[in-house]
Amino acid sequence: MKWLKDFLLNRHEGQPSFGLQRLTGILLAIYLIPHVFLNGYALFFGAEEYDAATMMAQKLHWLELLIILGVAFHMFNGVRIIAVDLLALTRSRKPLFWAAGALTVVVMIYSIYIYIPKMFGH
DSSP, rough: OOOHHHHHHSSTTHHHHHHHHHHHHHHHHHHHHHHHHHHHHHHHHOOHHHHHHHHGGGGGGGGHHHHHHHHHHHHHHHHHHHHHTTTTOOOHHHHHHHHHHHHHHHHHHHHHHHHHHHHHTT
16 A cells, blocks of 8 residues: 555645556557457458457447547657656646646547547437
């Protein structure tokens, strides 16, 4: 429980940023494994089997929104980390954290706008 004690002692935007960056990185790495296997399915089993496998995956279309959320946050937070480290913007790390969060929200709103018709078959 040392990590929880450290988290509670160091209350600043870097703590959740670090934790979410690690979490999204791990989850995206885990996601890539079935993604690569599913896309390689056509090579091994043919187009008909691939179509059947992707039809089953269409029921999980809403999970793509979670993938977009993870990718967007990981990307914008990663750019923020690079900017803070390489461009010596440590004094503006808090506004950059909120900017990364705002950009993530903008991407999610746009993605929801695009995906809602697809999810309901329009």
